[in-house]
Amino acid sequence: xPGCGVLLGLCQYETNKLVRIQSVRLGSLKxxxxxxxxxxxxxxxxxxxKYQEFDLVVSSVTTKVKGVAQTHLPGVGDVVWDEMDYSGxxxxxxxxxxxxxxxxxxxxxxxxxxxxxxxxxxxxTDQDCEKGAWHQQSHGIQTGLCVKFGVLKKTCEVSAWxxxxxxxxxxxxxxxxxxxxxxxxxxNNIRFPAFNFxxxxxxxEMNDAYLRSCQRGRDLLCPIFRLGDVVREAGEKFSExxxxxxxxxxxINWDCNLDRLMQRCKPKYSFRRxxxxxxxxxxxxxxxxxxxxxxxVNGVEERTxxxxxxxxxxxxxxxxxxxxxxxxxxxYIGSTLSYYALTTILIDWLIGTSCYSAEVxxxxxxxxxxxxxxxxxxxxxxxxxxxxxxxxxxxxQKKSLQDMKPTTVQPRKEDTGHLRAVLSLLQPGVGLxxxxxxxxxxxxxxxxxxxxxAWCKCDCCAPSxxxxxxxxxxxxxGTCITSSPLFEQLVLCRSLLEAVLLYQDPLSSPAExxxxxxxxHCAYRQYISWRFGVPPNDTHPAIPSCCVWRIREEYPSLDGxxxxxxxTRMLTMQDCANGEL
Numbered sequence: 001x002p003g004c005g006v007l008l009g010l011c012q013y014e015t016n017k018l019v020r021i022q023s024v025r026l027g028s029l030k031x032x033x034x035x036x037x038x039x040x041x042x043x044x045x046x047x048x049x050k051y052q053e054f055d056l057v058v059s060s061v062t063t064k065v066k067g068v069a070q071t072h073l074p075g076v077g078d079v080v081w082d083e084m085d086y087s088g089x090x091x092x093x094x095x096x097x098x099x100x101x102x103x104x105x106x107x108x109x110x111x112x113x114x115x116x117x118x119x120x121x122x123x124x125t126d127q128d129c130e131k132g133a134w135h136q137q138s139h140g141i142q143t144g145l146c147v148k149f150g151v152l153k154k155t156c157e158v159s160a161w162x163x164x165x166x167x168x169x170x171x172x173x174x175x176x177x178x179x180x181x182x183x184x185x186x187x188n189n190i191r192f193p194a195f196n197f198x199x200x201x202x203x204x205e206m207n208d209a210y211l212r213s214c215q216r217g218r219d220l221l222c223p224i225f226r227l228g229d230v231v232r233e234a235g236e237k238f239s240e241x242x243x244x245x246x247x248x249x250x251x252i253n254w255d256c257n258l259d260r261l262m263q264r265c266k267p268k269y270s271f272r273r274x275x276x277x278x279x280x281x282x283x284x285x286x287x288x289x290x291x292x293x294x295x296x297v298n299g300v301e302e303r304t305x306x307x308x309x310x311x312x313x314x315x316x317x318x319x320x321x322x323x324x325x326x327x328x329x330x331x332y333i334g335s336t337l338s339y340y341a342l343t344t345i346l347i348d349w350l351i352g353t354s355c356y357s358a359e360v361x362x363x364x365x366x367x368x369x370x371x372x373x374x375x376x377x378x379x380x381x382x383x384x385x386x387x388x389x390x391x392x393x394x395x396x397q398k399k400s401l402q403d404m405k406p407t408t409v410q411p412r413k414e415d416t417g418h419l420r421a422v423l424s425l426l427q428p429g430v431g432l433x434x435x436x437x438x439x440x441x442x443x444x445x446x447x448x449x450x451x452x453x454a455w456c457k458c459d460c461c462a463p464s465x466x467x468x469x470x471x472x473x474x475x476x477x478g479t480c481i482t483s484s485p486l487f488e489q490l491v492l493c494r495s496l497l498e499a500v501l502l503y504q505d506p507l508s509s510p511a512e513x514x515x516x517x518x519x520x521h522c523a524y525r526q527y528i529s530w531r532f533g534v535p536p537n538d539t540h541p542a543i544p545s546c547c548v549w550r551i552r553e554e555y556p557s558l559d560g561x562x563x564x565x566x567x568t569r570m571l572t573m574q575d576c577a578n579g580e581l
Contacts, residue, residue, distance in 0.1 A: 019364060021360065030347060033346065034340060037343065041336045041339060051332060052323055053325035055193065055195060055321055056192075057192060057254050058190065059317040063315065065087055065096055065098060065184045066185070068082050070178075073102070074104070075106050085099070086176060086179065095313060095314045096312070098227060098313070099176055099309070101244070101245070101308075101309035102175055102309065104304060104306055105304070108292075108302060108304070109162060110161060111160075112158070112162065114149040114154075115140070115155045117149060117155050129146050139158060139160045140161075142158055170243055170309050174239070179238075180226075181226065186250065186315060190319075192258075197321060201221075206221075221267070225250075227311070233271045235273065242311065245287035246273060247311070248311055249274045251318070252316070253318060254267055259323060274314065287311070287312055292306065380392070380395055380540050381393075381540060382471065383541070386475055389412060390410050390535070391406035392406055400467050400470030400471070402471050413533045414533045455472060457472045457474040458473055458474050458546055460550070461545040466564060470545065471542050472546065473547060480546050487527075487550075491530065491551065492523060496526075500522055500526065501522055520554075520557075523554070
């Protein structure tokens with residue numbers, strides 16, 4: 001039943017075939033490579049902690065900036081700046097801003113005044129100004145009048161806060177260059193949810209006295225940072241960056257090992273600039289914003305406009321924590337077992353090159369690699385009596401086998417099992433008629449057969465309708481192999497063929513061994529073993545037409561019909577001894 005066949009097929013085990021080479025050099029090389037791979041795997045496992053289960057950090061950040069500076073503002077006078085003045089509004093989560101430069105426009109009131117010319121926008125008459133119009137860079141709404149701006153130029157009048165801010169370039173050096181000495185306290189609370197582990201960058205051993213005196217130059221874990229040091233460690237100069245402002249990233253990395261014997265979880269700080277710093281290559285360089293302070297004078301609202309330039313510090317927290325996991329360890333070991341295949345690949349390459357013995361490489365390839373031809377391609381073996389090699393020819397329906405050019409030529413490999421068996425059967429006492437000697441001077445019939453084929457070289461072949469049967473025993477003109485005494489003894493001798501049949505089936509009856517069909521097929525196999533030895537794998541030996549008809553004459557079919565050429569794999573005597581019948 002088909003179901004039983006499927007069940008039996010499931011109850012099987014298949015394994016790879018191995019080839020063992022007895023070699024001290026290769027054995028030493030193999031174990032050396034395996035030891036190196038094992039050492040590499042262990043080092044990578046310890047370095048990357050592949051035996052652990054990991055979880056990403058979840059954090060929150062708060063900051064406190066401390067410092068006081070005094071500046072002289074044109075038109076305003078000396079101004080003291082404290083943290084309420086220079087700390088602008090928080091623009092991004094986990095960040096703080098420090099003002100380093102400022103442009104002040106005082107006593108602005110609601111009114112009408114000439115617009116500041118932008119990109120050469122001037123007017124000549126009122127027709128050049130559209131009432132109620134505005135654009136992105138306008139400071140107000142146009143009134144429709146063209147008024148003087150300065151002595152020689154005119155611009156459109158606008159309704160705006162007057163006087164309009166005219167200065168756009170920040171002063172050098174920066175007004176609040178003293179902000180370099182300001183300090184910031186960063187409080188970072190982290191959590192690894194998978195391990196229910198909580199930690200903060202202000203470690204338990206840090207008390208109030210420590211925080212008042214710690215300096216980053218002496219302690220890398222100190223959570224209080226001098227702004228000048230932060231900018232310097234980011235590779236920038238504070239005095240230059242303070243003019244137009246910019247963005248600095250404060251990176252806090254938590255790489256924690258939560259194993260009990262090796263527990264370690266402390267922050268690591270690093271700094272880098274995040275914005276483009278070259279003004280001549282960047283449109284709108286630096287960082288700035290505007291804010292105003294309002295007051296009322298004589299019942300009229302006035303304001304002082306500040307264009308503040310400064311540095312924004314973004315605190316970015318990232319990291320992971322790992323804890324030993326037996327499952328992760330097993331997964332890592334399983335994923336690294338494939339590295340040992342590199343040893344096999346390297347040694348196979350070494351054996352296949354001239355760096356090692358060519359003889360060993362050839363034997364190793366023959367033992368390990370078995371070539372399988374496409375089933376749609378029939379590769380025929382051809383052996384000529386006047387050549388010592390075997391030709392491999394592709395089957396063709398257009399040309400005779402005799403005229404086909406070989407795809408490759410291989411040396412003949414002797415079937416030693418067949419040779420020993422034949423020699424033993426030819427010894428006296430095995431039932432052969434040694435008194436009957438074959439004609440040693442047998443020659444082809446002096447009257448050649450009619451319609452001698454053009455491809456025949458021995459004058460003994462017969463025409464055939466099949467191209468694969470159009471084959472002679474010779475490549476060049478000469479005597480036919482059927483006239484050889486050995487052909488009579490090894491191929492046609494009845495007693496020898498019966499002994500071969502008895503060797504293959506010891507329990508067969510004499511009547512079965514004497515059947516003409518069995519003797520004829522046995523004669524075919526005898527010829528193949530004699531002339532081809534061990535044919536190459538997945539090839540089919542082709543018997544010459546003259547030999548086929550000579551065997552048929554000796555052991556004819558009762559009805560005179562023959563099956564003709566049938567490609568099949570021939571078994572050697574060693575295969576027969578192994579039970580492959």
